[in-house]
Amino acid sequence: MNTPHIDIEANRAARKYSRxxxxxxxxxxxxxxxxxxxPRLAWGWRNMLLRLFKARIGRNVRIFPTVRIIIPWTLTIDDGATVGDHAILYALGPMKIGASATVSQGAHLCGGSHDFRDPAFPLWRAPLTVESEAWIAADxxxxxxxxxxxGAVLGARAVAMKNIPANAVAAGNPAHIVGTRSPSAPASNVKG
Incomplete structure (x- = not known):
C-alpha cells in the first residue's frame, strides 16, 4: 500500500494569514x-479592549478575565451574554454569541480546524453560532x-459537532438530544 508523501514542513511554512x-x-x-x-469586575474595561480590536460587543456583556480569545475581530457577542472563567473562544472564523446566552467555565468554542481529508491539512475557518438564551455548560x-x-442547552462536557436545534437539551460525546426546554422556562426546569 502506498502512503502519500506529506510535506509537513511545507504545510508549516504556508501562509495562513495575511500580514x-x-x-x-x-x-x-x-x-x-x-x-x-x-480585576474580575472590570467588565467594561475588557469589553472596551475587545472593541478596540474590532470585536462587536453588546451592552452588559460579562467576559471573565481568564477567557482566552483568538482573533477578536471575528467575534460578535450580543447584549447580556456571559462568557465564564477559562472558556476558549477560538474564533478563526466568524463567531457569534447571542443575547443573554451563557458560555460556562472551561467551555471551548472552536471556529477552525484542518481538513483531514487533504494530506497537507490546510486550515479551515468556519462560522460558529450560539444563539440567544442558549447555555453552553461547563467544559x-x-x-x-x-x-x-x-434557548438550547449543551450539557457539561458534551461535544457538539452537529447543530443543536432551538430549545433542545443535548448531552454526551457526541452530543445527542436528551430533552427539551420550554422557551420561557428557566434552566432549572430542564427535563432529561
Whole structure:
C-alpha cells in the first residue's frame, strides 16, 4: 500500500494569514495581557479592549478575565451574554454569541480546524453560532460550523459537532438530544 508523501514542513511554512492579520494577532497577544490581568469586575474595561480590536460587543456583556480569545475581530457577542472563567473562544472564523446566552467555565468554542481529508491539512475557518438564551455548560466543546439553537442547552462536557436545534437539551460525546426546554422556562426546569 502506498502512503502519500506529506510535506509537513511545507504545510508549516504556508501562509495562513495575511500580514494585516498577523500584525493584529501580535498586537492582540500583547493587549490580551491587559485583558487577562484586569480585576474580575472590570467588565467594561475588557469589553472596551475587545472593541478596540474590532470585536462587536453588546451592552452588559460579562467576559471573565481568564477567557482566552483568538482573533477578536471575528467575534460578535450580543447584549447580556456571559462568557465564564477559562472558556476558549477560538474564533478563526466568524463567531457569534447571542443575547443573554451563557458560555460556562472551561467551555471551548472552536471556529477552525484542518481538513483531514487533504494530506497537507490546510486550515479551515468556519462560522460558529450560539444563539440567544442558549447555555453552553461547563467544559463543553462546540465544533467548527456548528449552530447551537436559541434557548438550547449543551450539557457539561458534551461535544457538539452537529447543530443543536432551538430549545433542545443535548448531552454526551457526541452530543445527542436528551430533552427539551420550554422557551420561557428557566434552566432549572430542564427535563432529561
Amino acid at each position: 494585516k492579520e498577523l500584525l493584529g494577532r501580535v498586537l492582540w497577544s500583547l493587549a490580551s495581557l491587559l485583558f487577562r490581568f484586569s 463543553a466543546f462546540v465544533g467548527p460550523g456548528v449552530t447551537i439553537g436559541r
